[in-house]
Amino acid sequence: MRVPHRWRRLRRATACALVAVAAVVMSGCDAAQGGIATQEGIPKEIRLLGVRDQTGPVAYAGIGGARGGKLAISEINRSGFLGEGVKLTIEEIDTAGSIETASAEMAQATADRTVHAIMGPTQGQQAATVAPMVERAQVPTIFTQAGSDGVVINDYTFRATAPMASYYHLATEYLAEKRLRDVSVLYNATYPTFAEIGEGSFPKQADRHGLNIVSSTPVQSTTQDFTTPVRSIAGEDPDAVVMLLTEPQSVTALTQLRQAGYDGQVMGTSVQGGGNLTEAGKHGEGVIYPTDFSPALTSEKARDFVAAFRERFGRKPDVYAAEGYDGMWWLARAIKESGSASREGIKRGLQQVAKDGFEGVMGELTFEGNDMRVPGVLVRWNGTSEELVSDGGAS
Amino acid sequence: MAQHILNAVALGSVYLVFALGMALAWSTIGILNFAHGATFMFSAFTAHVVTQHVAMPMPAVVLVAVAAGALIATLTQVLAFGPIMRKATDHRSAELRILIGGIGVAAIPLAIAERVTASAPFGFRGSTYQAQVFEVLGLRMTTTVLVIVVAGIGIGVGVWRWLATSRQGLALRAIGVDSETASLMGVDRSTLALGTMATSGALAGLAGALLTFQLGAISPASGDQLLIKAFAIVVLGGLGSMGGVIVGAFVLAGAETFVLAMNQGTWVDAVSFGLIFVVLLLRPQGLFGRKEVRRT
Numbered sequence: 307m308r309v310p311h312r313w314r315r316l317r318r319a320t321a322c323a324l325v326a327v328a329a330v331v332m333s334g335c336d337a338a339q340g341g342i343a344t345q346e347g348i349p350k351e352i353r354l355l356g357v358r359d360q361t362g363p364v365a366y367a368g369i370g371g372a373r374g375g376k377l378a379i380s381e382i383n384r385s386g387f388l389g390e391g392v393k394l395t396i397e398e399i400d401t402a403g404s405i406e407t408a409s410a411e412m413a414q415a416t417a418d419r420t421v422h423a424i425m426g427p428t429q430g431q432q433a434a435t436v437a438p439m440v441e442r443a444q445v446p447t448i449f450t451q452a453g454s455d456g457v458v459i460n461d462y463t464f465r466a467t468a469p470m471a472s473y474y475h476l477a478t479e480y481l482a483e484k485r486l487r488d489v490s491v492l493y494n495a496t497y498p499t500f501a502e503i504g505e506g507s508f509p510k511q512a513d514r515h516g517l518n519i520v521s522s523t524p525v526q527s528t529t530q531d532f533t534t535p536v537r538s539i540a541g542e543d544p545d546a547v548v549m550l551l552t553e554p555q556s557v558t559a560l561t562q563l564r565q566a567g568y569d570g571q572v573m574g575t576s577v578q579g580g581g582n583l584t585e586a587g588k589h590g591e592g593v594i595y596p597t598d599f600s601p602a603l604t605s606e607k608a609r610d611f612v613a614a615f616r617e618r619f620g621r622k623p624d625v626y627a628a629e630g631y632d633g634m635w636w637l638a639r640a641i642k643e644s645g646s647a648s649r650e651g652i653k654r655g656l657q658q659v660a661k662d663g664f665e666g667v668m669g670e671l672t673f674e675g676n677d678m679r680v681p682g683v684l685v686r687w688n689g690t691s692e693e694l695v696s697d698g699g700a701s
Numbered sequence: 702m703a704q705h706i707l708n709a710v711a712l713g714s715v716y717l718v719f720a721l722g723m724a725l726a727w728s729t730i731g732i733l734n735f736a737h738g739a740t741f742m743f744s745a746f747t748a749h750v751v752t753q754h755v756a757m758p759m760p761a762v763v764l765v766a767v768a769a770g771a772l773i774a775t776l777t778q779v780l781a782f783g784p785i786m787r788k789a790t791d792h793r794s795a796e797l798r799i800l801i802g803g804i805g806v807a808a809i810p811l812a813i814a815e816r817v818t819a820s821a822p823f824g825f826r827g828s829t830y831q832a833q834v835f836e837v838l839g840l841r842m843t844t845t846v847l848v849i850v851v852a853g854i855g856i857g858v859g860v861w862r863w864l865a866t867s868r869q870g871l872a873l874r875a876i877g878v879d880s881e882t883a884s885l886m887g888v889d890r891s892t893l894a895l896g897t898m899a900t901s902g903a904l905a906g907l908a909g910a911l912l913t914f915q916l917g918a919i920s921p922a923s924g925d926q927l928l929i930k931a932f933a934i935v936v937l938g939g940l941g942s943m944g945g946v947i948v949g950a951f952v953l954a955g956a957e958t959f960v961l962a963m964n965q966g967t968w969v970d971a972v973s974f975g976l977i978f979v980v981l982l983l984r985p986q987g988l989f990g991r992k993e994v995r996r997t
Contacts, residue, residue, distance in 0.1 A: 361812060363922050366819040495967045525966035528926050530916060531715075533708045534961040537841070554822035554920040561917035565834050565843050585824040585918035 345648055348389055352647045354396040354637075355415045356425040357436075362403020364451075366580065367428040370626025371450045371633070372398050373619055375425060378634035381614070387638055388647075394638065401427055408432035409439070416443030423447065423637060423652050425630070426463075430454030430498065437463050446652045448637060450629040453499045464656050464676040466633030468598050468668075470499050470575060471507040473682025476596040477548070477573050478508065480684055480695065482515035486545035486571055489517050492535060492559060493550035495524035500550035500575070508548060520544045527552065532559040533566075540566035548573045549593075557586045564589040580624030583687045591689040598680045599628035599668045602694045611667040622691075632666035632678075639664060669697075704840055705962045711846045713954030714853025715912050720931035720946050721860055722904030728941040729864075729873040730894045731796060731880070735803030736777055736810075737905055737931065738924030743810035744770035744906030745913045746818075746921070752827030759830035759848070759914065766910035767903045774902020777806050778895055786894075792880075807924075814921040824918035825910075832914070845914045852911060856904070857950075861943035873897060877941060937977045939990025948988055953977070 356375060359368035379394045381387075388394070399415070401408035408427045415424055416439060424440070426449040427433045433452035440447045441460040448464045449457055458465045481489060489512060493504030504522065512519055520542050523535045536559060539547060549572055551559055556578055563572070574583075574595035583590035601612045601622040611631060615623040623631070640655025641647050660673035669681040685692040719741060726732040734740075747769035748762050757765070781802045789795030814823075832843040864870035875883035876890055884890050908927075913919050934953055938945025956973040960966070980988065 361815050363815070363820050363920070365815055366821055369819050521964070523964055523966060525961075526969055528970055529961075529966065530912075530919075530923065530926060531712050533711065533846075534705060534958050535964075535966065537704060537708065538962070538964070554916070554918055554923065557822050557824065557918040558916040565832065566841065567834070580821075582821060585822050585826055587826055587917075589917070 346646045346651060348392055348641060348645065348647045350391055350393065352388070352392065352394050352422050352641065353420050354394060354423050354425065355418075355421050356396050356398040357408065357411050357415055358398070358401055358425065358427050358450075359403050359429060359432075360398060360400035362401070364403065364429050366624075367451045367626045368401075370580070370624050371425065371428055371630035372396075373615070374623065374627035374630025374632075375634040377611075377615055377618055377627075378631045378638070380618075382634070382638045388641055394634075396425070401429075401432060403429065405429075405432050405435050409435050412436040412439055416440065416445045421445065422647050422649060425450070425633065426452065428452055428626070430457065433457040444653075445649055446640075446656055448633045448656070450626065450633055455498075458675065458677045461657070461676075462653055464636075464660070466636055466678050467629045468678050468680040468682070470596075471503050472679055473596050473598065474503055474507060474575075475511055476682050476684045476696065477594070478511035478515050478517065480594065481512075481517055481546055481571075481573065484571075487517055488520050488542075488544040489546050489548055490520045490539045490542055490544040491522040491548045491550070492532075492539060493522070493524060493548075494527055494529075494552060494555065496527045497550075497552060503575075504548075504550050525551075525555075529555065530558065532562045536563040536566045536568070539563065540568040543568070544570060546571040546573055550575055551577070553577055553582045556582065557590070560586045560593065561589045576625050578687060579685075579692070580626070581622075584690075588689065590687055593687045594684060594695055595687075596682050596684050597625055598682060599623075599625045600683050600685045600692045600694065602685055602692045603667075603669075603683060603697065604694070605667075605669065607665060608667045608669075628667050632668055632671060635666060636660075636664070636671075636678075703838075705958055707840050707842060707846075709951065709955045709958035710850055711842075711915070712958060713951035714849045715908060715915065716927075716930055716934060716954055717853045717857045717947060717950035718849075718904055718911060719908035719927050720934040720950055721857055721943070722901035722908070723928075723931045724935045724938075724940075724943065724946045725860065725864075725904070726897055726901040727935060728943075729877045730890075730897050731792065731877070732778075732782055732799055732894075732898070733796065733803070734774075734777070734782075734898075734901065735800055735928065736773075736806040737803075737901070738926075738928035739807035739810045740770050740773045740777070740902050740924075741905040741909040741912075741927060742919065742921055742924035743773060743814060743909075744902075745909030745919060746810075746814045746823060748910055749823045749825060749827075749913070750817075752825045754827070756827055756829050759828060762825050762828050762830070762914075763907060763910040766906040768906070770906020770909065771899045771903040773810065774898045774905065775895060777803075777902075778898035781806050782898070783891070783894070811921055811924075818921060820921055822918035822920045824913055824916075828914075830914065845911075849911050849915055852907065853950075854947075856907075857943070857947045861947065864943055869893070869896075933974060933977050937980055937987055939987025942987070942989035945987055945989030952988075 399411050424447040426447040428451035434456040440462045450467045494500045572593045576597035578595045579597045639659045643658045644651040644655035663672045672679045684695040723737045744766040748766040785798045832845045872888045934949035938949030960969045960972045
């Protein structure tokens with residue numbers, strides 16, 4: 307028998323309504339299983355969201371952070387660190403290098419009552435945009451990287467990456483110790499972290515250690531060719547060149563600096579870590595830089611981390627992975643400390659752990675408020691991997 | 702001073718090779734291709750992937766990048782711009798849709814390169830080519846710079862003269878003035894458009910390979926930065942004038958080099974683009990453009 311058209315439509319509408327109701331019920335069940343994130347105590351499932359770049363210009367930071375976090379979660383769950391059968395889970399959401407996407411995804415994440423905590427965007431501008439949102443929704447959020455001002459601004463925002471300026475003194479001390487007194491600075495003045503070191507902290511440290519800044523050359527983030535500035539620097543023939551540039555800029559500046567005839571010491575930044583100097587080939591050999599983590603660290607924790615990371619991902623961990631890993635352990639310790647995985651409990655716990663500090667793969671971690679500090683480590687790139695120059699207490 | 706001039710010439714040559722491809726398509730077949738930067742980047746990326754598996758000399762790497770660029774641009778024309786132009790009701794709406802279409806097309810190679818490299822810089826480390834440094838009359842330069850300057854000026858002048866004197870060049874210029882009348886005069890617009898896009902892509906690939914050799918490495922975002930500069934060069938030189946593109950490229954590179962040489966690196970974009978702005982205030986049609994905007 308042929309069903310009349312209007313009845314077919316009614317049936318279809320009823321089916322759609324049933325599916326919608328079922329979805330709501332299912333999500334309610336999910337919430338009950340995962341636990342409403344405002345309830346005190348530790349549920350069997352603690353749901354986290356990673357809202358960070360998995361694609362886009364700084365995808366390497368988000369991918370590294372996510373990998374480090376995943377490794378930490380598997381160790382936390384396997385060891386029963388939070389109690390028998392308690393599982394941390396994380397879902398990664400790609401912000402694709404966009405502030406608008408980060409903002410929209412964070413709005414959804416903070417509104418989701420099953421989310422206990424968030425691992426926030428790695429890009430400074432994204433992080434600074436979502437930080438006020440985090441406070442309004444009162445969801446504890448741990449950022450990695452995101453070195454800008456305006457990120458750690460309230461009780462719910464935390465950062466598991468030490469500002470580069472806080473351990474750049476290792477570089478200055480090395481230059482002073484090796485009597486590399488005449489120094490030229492080449493820096494990206496439109497990148498806040500590098501501008502702060504190039505114009506602020508490094509000149510002060512250099513003055514304190516008796517170093518002479520021969521020249522200070524600012525460039526922009528859009529500068530691609532360094533032939534002109536490096537020729538001037540090579541002409542000055544300083545004992546060392548402090549290079550504060552982004553990844554592709556570093557490769558170019560190094561290559562052109564060597565081609566311009568400069569064969570002195572080049573001091574870089576942690577941006578050169580993670581094999582980013584590989585493309586510079588022989589021109590990158592011998593570059594020294596301070597970083598918050600290196601696979602060359604010799605502490606037991608660092609060695610175990612490197613081995614476990616290699617086994618799981620088939621490559622050495624970079625600084626982003628180490629920050630993601632220590633950030634996740636900070637979170638796990640916080641839940642254990644407060645005895646609660648509620649948003650308020652996690653916030654309390656994170657603050658308490660920050661007060662006490664703990665040992666991570668980056669060394670003895672201390673905190674200034676909600677902001678992490680690391681001892682730092684000085685490494686040399688030998689063309690294929692990092693070698694330890696001084697560990698700054700990280701090992 | 703002479704060293705700075707040489708640096709400016711080298712930088713201008715890279716800008717020129719890149720901008721020529723864009724100017725060629727824009728000033729003849731009316732396609733302002735916003736995927737030109739992505740074509741440049743993805744051609745170099747393709748050559749990078751190939752050199753990871755096969756050690757190749759510089760000419761072979763350049764050839765791979767040129768072929769990749771030509772292929773990408775041809776596909777862009779066949780799959781995106783061609784259908785857009787056929788469906789557009791008038792030239793104005795076609796231009797706007799092509800502009801948006803170009804942005805959409807550019808997102809695809811960019812996403813692929815970013816995914817594969819995790820946005821880390823990439824170069825031609827697998828190539829057997831090693832730049833040699835030498836000095837002539839006290840000027841220090843590399844073999845890469847020499848190749849770039851010769852290629853840039855040679856191709857720039859070659860394209861300019863070819864457009865001015867050859868039959869195909871005349872046909873292309875005719876399309877630029879009035880495509881309908883040109884068709885009535887027996888000019889095969891579709892075939893010429895395809896050939897122009899392939900040449901434009903090949904030039905993007907050449908620029909991609911040469912710039913990557915010159916810089917050591919580029920990143921997936923490098924094409925976008927060059928795209929803005931190429932746009933400025935074409936407008937500065939005057940739309941429709943290949944000679945203007947040549948001059949525009951060296952004016953922009955000269956301004957940038959001058960500001961860098963003055964150790965005012967943070968003012969590079971402001972001064973360079975400010976200079977272009979001033980020129981356009983005085984000569985809205987660009988340095989060598991005609992008063993009446995015509996694509997010739």
